[in-house]
Amino acid sequence: xxxxxxxxxxxxxxxxxxxxxxxxxxxxxxxxxxxxxxxxxxxxxxxxxxxxxxxxxxxxxxxxxxxxxxxxxxxxxxxxxxxxxxxxxxxxxxxxxxxx
Amino acid sequence: xxxxxxxxxxxxxxxxxxxxxxxxxxxxxxxxxxxxxxxxxxxxxxxxxxxxxxxxxxxxxxxxxxxxxxxxxxxxxxxxxxxxxxxxxxxxxxxxxxxxxxxxxxxxxxxxxxxxxxxxxxxxxxxxxxxxxxxxxxxxxxxxxxxxxxxxxxxxxxxxxxxxxxxxxxxxxxxxxxxxxxxxxxxxxxxxxxxxxxxxxxxxxxxxxxxxxxxxxxxxxxxxxxxxxxxxxxxxxxxxxxxxxxxxxxxxxxxxxxxxxxxxxxxxxxxxxxxxxxxxxxxxxxxxxxxxxxxxxxxxxxxxxxxxxxxxxxxxxxxxxxxxxxxxxxxxxxxxxxxxxxxxxxxxxxxxxxxxxxxxxxxxxxxxxxxxxxxxxxxxxxxxxxxxxxxxxxxxxxxxxxxxxxxxxxxxxxxxxxxxxxxxxxxxxxxxxxxxxxxxxxxxxxxxxxxxxxxxxxxxxxxxxxxxxxxx
Numbered sequence: 001x002x003x004x005x006x007x008x009x010x011x012x013x014x015x016x017x018x019x020x021x022x023x024x025x026x027x028x029x030x031x032x033x034x035x036x037x038x039x040x041x042x043x044x045x046x047x048x049x050x051x052x053x054x055x056x057x058x059x060x061x062x063x064x065x066x067x068x069x070x071x072x073x074x075x076x077x078x079x080x081x082x083x084x085x086x087x088x089x090x091x092x093x094x095x096x097x098x099x100x
Numbered sequence: 101x102x103x104x105x106x107x108x109x110x111x112x113x114x115x116x117x118x119x120x121x122x123x124x125x126x127x128x129x130x131x132x133x134x135x136x137x138x139x140x141x142x143x144x145x146x147x148x149x150x151x152x153x154x155x156x157x158x159x160x161x162x163x164x165x166x167x168x169x170x171x172x173x174x175x176x177x178x179x180x181x182x183x184x185x186x187x188x189x190x191x192x193x194x195x196x197x198x199x200x201x202x203x204x205x206x207x208x209x210x211x212x213x214x215x216x217x218x219x220x221x222x223x224x225x226x227x228x229x230x231x232x233x234x235x236x237x238x239x240x241x242x243x244x245x246x247x248x249x250x251x252x253x254x255x256x257x258x259x260x261x262x263x264x265x266x267x268x269x270x271x272x273x274x275x276x277x278x279x280x281x282x283x284x285x286x287x288x289x290x291x292x293x294x295x296x297x298x299x300x301x302x303x304x305x306x307x308x309x310x311x312x313x314x315x316x317x318x319x320x321x322x323x324x325x326x327x328x329x330x331x332x333x334x335x336x337x338x339x340x341x342x343x344x345x346x347x348x349x350x351x352x353x354x355x356x357x358x359x360x361x362x363x364x365x366x367x368x369x370x371x372x373x374x375x376x377x378x379x380x381x382x383x384x385x386x387x388x389x390x391x392x393x394x395x396x397x398x399x400x401x402x403x404x405x406x407x408x409x410x411x412x413x414x415x416x417x418x419x420x421x422x423x424x425x426x427x428x429x430x431x432x433x434x435x436x437x438x439x440x441x442x443x444x445x446x447x448x449x450x451x452x453x454x455x456x457x458x459x460x461x462x463x464x465x466x467x468x469x470x471x472x473x474x475x476x477x478x479x480x481x482x483x484x485x486x487x488x489x490x491x492x493x494x495x496x497x498x499x500x501x502x503x504x505x506x507x508x509x510x511x512x513x514x515x516x517x518x519x520x521x522x523x524x525x526x527x528x529x530x531x532x533x534x535x536x537x538x539x540x541x542x543x544x545x546x547x548x549x550x551x552x553x554x555x556x557x558x559x560x561x562x563x564x565x566x567x568x569x570x571x572x
Binding site for chain 1 (some may be wrong): 111114123154166168174176186192198199201205209210211213227285347461
């Protein structure tokens, strides 16, 4: 039962989001380069979702200790990326805000 | 059934967040929207796991790693000094890449460990393991590349009391090795797709991609690190998008490729600011200029002498660089500017080179922290014409960004736009020594007759200068 429709749907999302990403960041003042990079970096921690489902798949069976360990570490690192990324971006932006 | 609707909300919040993050006024709101999006995304995933694909049997396996990760991230982000934020962004980026690679590896290892687990149909198998292979390649490569970038941003590492400088090395044949490694990782991915139960493939992928990441960053000098970090940030987004193909999650696909594309555009913008091409940064063989022997010398000046030159100055332009960041002297610098304005009614401006410091916007961040008015920070292109009418140009811990060697045809700095400090009536340089900057080129500015060197730590020197100025 080979059905490529789900893959094609995924591919469509992938390609459209790339076009959107290119358009989104068009004119950025140099001041905001670092905060923007940092904020985008936090968003790329979305792999936390992948890690969550990864842990669930391995939870259902006890015989996969290595896989569950890998997923657990992935979850921890992704979460550090997300929380740390947003926090450090917030700190950077706060420095700008004080002036006004 | 309707649970994945949360992913749509999260995706919209990410898009709005990134959009708002690229405008000065709305940036803080943008960051909040993105983080809200992330919270919605995680919440949706948990609800989907509990009610959609069967109840969560072991909450500890989820909450413990999440709590630990959140704590690590929060502590690192709050404890970091403002100077080390670039390193921190690079480090978090490495974490993100590693997370994607680990998700892909866990997916592969599942089939290695449980032989009773049936493989999916050939098409799904090709898509899933192909995506897993690419996610692992990019993820591991991002991890090792980012870690090396952190090391280069720090300048080196201190181990057992000994200082090891970050290495930069890259003969032209290294590019051939990189191409061969790129072919190798693709071959390994094909092997993984063909035989997902073989444990060797994920391990070999880990090893070869890690080496690839190191080799990619190894020949690139410290001055180009911002570009590299931005590129690796883009790659970690793509790695996340590939994991979306493995677990068929629309949000991973959208958010990952969004970051991948916008990160890539940001990388190009940064390259343009340095008058470089991305391929130039990545593939130019590193030619060691054997730390150019300094043959010239210059007698240092003292704060009192500089204060005399500043007497009655109508216009002073401050040119900050990494030295200001390292010594955390932005507050003293601001006091200096206020003192001048009070005493002589001097017009003070700050000239911001697009790549001054270790990150674009690094100087703006620091000066803003010291409450320097936004209007006083002027970007390089807008202020360069003002130098001939400026009485004193004060260079604080900057070197390459005002080195006239960049106007020459050849050399490591050739073609980089610089701040025209040499056109000012007087130049004062606060610097620890006559040593070369990141690019390893001697700077003619230091030896001009109209230049006064204040040798020392920027914070100490600026403090003394403020004192001398107040007393004069």
